[in-house]
Amino acid sequence: MTLMRILPKTLKNLVSSFRKLSSVGQKTAERYAFELFEWSTQETEFLAEAVRAVKNKLTRCDACSCIKEAGASCPFCDPVTRNEEILCIVSHIKDPFLIEESRAFKGLYHVLPNLFSPFEEKDIASENIQRLLGRLEKLPVKEVILALDTTLEGDATALYFQNLLRPRGVKVTRLAYGIPIGSNIHYFDSQTLHQALSGRQVLT
Ligand SMILES: [Zn+2]
Structure with missing residues (x-):
């Protein structure tokens, strides 16, 4: 009642x-x-x-779209402390913090909030894609890790990025399985994420 x-x-x-x-x-x-x-x-x-x-007082970083304090520089984009040769694409704003907690990754991030769906007319915001491509032009990125959910939407998005980035000479990898199919990665602890990052595989 x-x-x-x-x-x-x-x-x-x-x-x-x-x-x-x-x-x-x-x-x-x-x-x-x-x-x-x-x-x-x-x-x-x-x-x-x-x-x-x-x-x-919170805003999104103009470059990577991660959450940061307004007026402060983005800690995820710091060229001194971050490895600019590797960039991780995530779909949720919480994910960079979870991946940081795993301590398995010191590269850059790019948050793309809307996943491409194989069923709906929901497309990744092209403005954000253009920003990603612009960053890849400017930065010495050699590998892009797709830290996407293991759902149909995540799979469709991974395929999209694979086709988009491979012709640009970037190695595209995806988090290793070991995360249950159909789940969202932001529900997992840092140890599980550490294993998933360590065991990532090149998409073939
Ligand atoms: Zn940033």
Whole structure:
């Protein structure tokens, strides 16, 4: 039974917002809303500011599309600390952080948020593809790793990049299997990702 019908409007608004988070059901959302009322003013203001800052203080890097603090340089594009001969294409903004945690990769990243789908009219944003190609022209990239989901969308995207990048003389590799088919890579721990990166294979 949901309490929504009888909750004060302010709590209802909170519950509705929490419900949008993945894995948060109605009862959990209601519990969170009541818990917040018990927090101190300072704690709730800190939370409110942290939520606001997600939109005000975070941005995407113009080059790789990874998340970074607005106004700061992108740590994933730093020519001093990163190996510019290898670039990893990921489809989720969280993935670079997971791959970093695996400590198996020190190269560059490129986030392409929309995967090409074999079933829908959903194409990778061509502007982002042009940006990727522009980076490959300027940087000494010798290998592109496709760290894509092992789903039909991921497979279709891998084939797309294989055909796009191979004629440009770039070695194209994909994360080794060992990650279950039909899963999203951002659910795996750093050890699993480490193994997948270490065992990557050249696409034939
Ligand atoms: Zn960057």
